[in-house]
Amino acid sequence: MTLKIPLGLVMADVVGFELTPDDIKRLQHPLIGAVILFARNYQSPDQLKQLTASIHGLREPSLPIAVDHEGGRVQRFREGFTTIPPMRTLGERWQQSTADAKSDAKRVAEACGYVIGAELTAHGVDFTFAPVLDLDWGESGVIGDRSFHRSPAIVTALARELMNGMRDAGMANCGKHYPGHGYVRADSHHEIPHDARSLADISADDMMPFSELANELDSVMPAHVIYDQIDSQPAGFSAFWLQQKLRGELAFKGVIFSDDLTMEGASVAGGMVARAEIALAAGCDMVLLCNDPVRCDELLNGLWAAGHRARPETSQHLARMRARPNLPGVALADDGRYIAARSIVLAAAAAGSAGAGTERVAKESSGID
Numbered sequence: 001m002t003l004k005i006p007l008g009l010v011m012a013d014v015v016g017f018e019l020t021p022d023d024i025k026r027l028q029h030p031l032i033g034a035v036i037l038f039a040r041n042y043q044s045p046d047q048l049k050q051l052t053a054s055i056h057g058l059r060e061p062s063l064p065i066a067v068d069h070e071g072g073r074v075q076r077f078r079e080g081f082t083t084i085p086p087m088r089t090l091g092e093r094w095q096q097s098t099a100d101a102k103s104d105a106k107r108v109a110e111a112c113g114y115v116i117g118a119e120l121t122a123h124g125v126d127f128t129f130a131p132v133l134d135l136d137w138g139e140s141g142v143i144g145d146r147s148f149h150r151s152p153a154i155v156t157a158l159a160r161e162l163m164n165g166m167r168d169a170g171m172a173n174c175g176k177h178y179p180g181h182g183y184v185r186a187d188s189h190h191e192i193p194h195d196a197r198s199l200a201d202i203s204a205d206d207m208m209p210f211s212e213l214a215n216e217l218d219s220v221m222p223a224h225v226i227y228d229q230i231d232s233q234p235a236g237f238s239a240f241w242l243q244q245k246l247r248g249e250l251a252f253k254g255v256i257f258s259d260d261l262t263m264e265g266a267s268v269a270g271g272m273v274a275r276a277e278i279a280l281a282a283g284c285d286m287v288l289l290c291n292d293p294v295r296c297d298e299l300l301n302g303l304w305a306a307g308h309r310a311r312p313e314t315s316q317h318l319a320r321m322r323a324r325p326n327l328p329g330v331a332l333a334d335d336g337r338y339i340a341a342r343s344i345v346l347a348a349a350a351a352g353s354a355g356a357g358t359e360r361v362a363k364e365s366s367g368i369d
Contacts, residue, residue, distance in 0.1 A: 004060045006310040007033040007318050009280060009303065011066065011257065011288045012296050017043045019054050022293065027058055029300045033286050033314060034064045034321075036368065037125065038076055045080040045123060052124025064321050069116060069128040072145055074369045077123075082115050082342050082349075087132060089352035090158050091149030106161045108348045111341035113165025118338045120171060121323040122331075127172040129221060129257075129368065131159040133209040134182035142187040142369070152208035159209060163216060165341070170324040174257065175213060177223035178246065179235060180206025188224035188265030192234075195227045202227060211250055218320050219255035220246065222284075224265025233278070234265055242283030255317040258287040260368050262295065273302035285314045290368055 008031035014023045027035065035055050042048055056062040067076050071084025090112070093105035120128060133155060134140070136147035148155045163173045179202055184193040195202070203211075210220070222236035235241040236258045246252045258279045259266070266275050272295055276287045289296045332338050 002057060002060050003028055005030055006312075007061060007063070007315045008310045009033055009286055009308060009314060010276070010296070010300060011036055011286050012293075013038060013290050014041060014051075014055070015293065017041060017047055018051060019058075024058065026293065026297065026300070027055065027063060029304075030310060031300050031303055031308065032063065033310070033318060034066060036288065036290060037065060037067045038290075039078075042077045048077065048123045048125075056124065061315070064126040064318055065124065066321075067120065067125050067128050068130075068368050069120060069125075070130040070132060070146060070369075071112060071116070074146060077119075081119050082345055084112055084116060084345060085349040085352045086145040087148045087158070087162075088136065088145035089348060091136075091147075091151075091154055092352075093348075094149065094154055094158065102157075105158060108344055109158045109161035110165040111344035112348075113162040113167075114169045114337060114341040115165075115345050117166040117169025117171030118326070118332060118335060118341075121169060121325045124323075126323040127174065127218070127321050128166075129174045129176060130166075131162050131173065131175060132177075133159055133175045133213070134177055134180055135206050135209075137183050139185045140182050140187075141185070142189065143182045146369075147182055152205060152212075156209045156212045159213060160216065163213075168326060168337075170326045170328075172218035172321045172323075173216075174219040174221055174255075175210055175217045176221035177225070177235075177259065178207075178210050178220050179203075179223070179227070179241060180210075181223040181225055182206065184225055188234075188259070189263050192265050192268055193223075193225045195225055196229065197227070199227075199230050202230075207245075210246075214246075214250040214252045217252065217254055219257055219317075220252060221257045221259055222246075224259050224263055226268070233282070234268065236266070236284060237268075237275070237278045237282050239282045247283060255286065255321060256284045258284045260288045260290045261299075262289060262292055272299045273306065276303060277306070277308075280308070285311075285317050288368065 011034040072086030132146045148158045231238040261275045
């Protein structure tokens with residue numbers, strides 16, 4: 001029986017290839033509002049369709065389903081899905097000396113977005129946490145080739161094309177990691193990063209893609225980074241960054257997702273319930289807790305006991321994150337735009353593979369990316 005439950009405040013994950021009784025019980029908790037999938041949840045295209053259908057069928061309104069599927073190192077579904085090149089390869093295309101390098105890079109970015117959106121929505125996934133809007137300062141191993149470029153203008157231009165492709169395929173986007181994670185060397189999965197720059201410096205550089213794209217972003221994920229001159233809390237726990245800057249000055253109207261609360265960068269906010277409460281009070285619409293079912297249950301029970309309930313505005317914001325496939329019911333093999341876009345993406349991936357580095361492989365055990 002499908003339960004009628006408003007969408008809640010917490011995004012959780014599931015254990016394996018199909019829902020277990022514990023998964024079902026957890027996802028029916030009134031404070032669950034969305035689900036995130038990982039590579040451990042993927043076995044085959046047909047299995048993924050069955051899993052997403054079972055999740056969507058649990059509740060009304062259905063729980064939106066998300067994934068980290070950017071391309072490069074961070075692509076959760078591999079076999080049966082198109083290999084998406086690292087976003088850095090698009091920035092490198094932009095800088096080639098040929099006369100049409102910029103238009104070529106934009107064309108590939110849009111094709112990547114369309115392929116990502118078309119393939120995920122065809123398998124029942126509503127949205128992906130992309131694009132990465134962080135700048136490549138050459139210091140951050142966790143960002144690295146996930147970034148389009150060091151230049152805010154190039155990041156903005158290529159991210160816009162990627163989002164255009166995703167939108168045409170019926171998929172919402174998420175800009176991360178606001179207001180910029182690329183400058184710091186520390187990995188917030190395992191450390192508490194500190195950025196000592198001034199607000200003026202951050203606003204004029206790393207924050208520019210978020211500022212320029214604020215009206216085009218469906219959602220934003222803040223960084224677990226402390227910007228010491230601005231606030232003692234990481235951005236995802238800071239009313240200054242989320243309410244005054246993002247909602248106020250940038251006039252952002254979409255969803256604000258926290259980064260994973262289990263990450264070390266979130267530990268400064270205290271225990272798990274305290275982390276969630278501070279993030280929600282600061283301005284997050286939804287908090288994420290990944291890869292730890294026991295602590296997820298403790299969080300849900302703790303928030304419920306403290307009186308937290310679903311917020312009408314959260315459901316309203318999340319409505320824009322639902323997939324709206326460009327050609328509903330049409331197989332990918334019959335989508336001419338998908339076929340053309342996929343050939344562009346495959347060529348770009350092949351061209352970029354020769355220069356691929358050996359940067360950190362994204363690890364699910366320490367949160368999302």
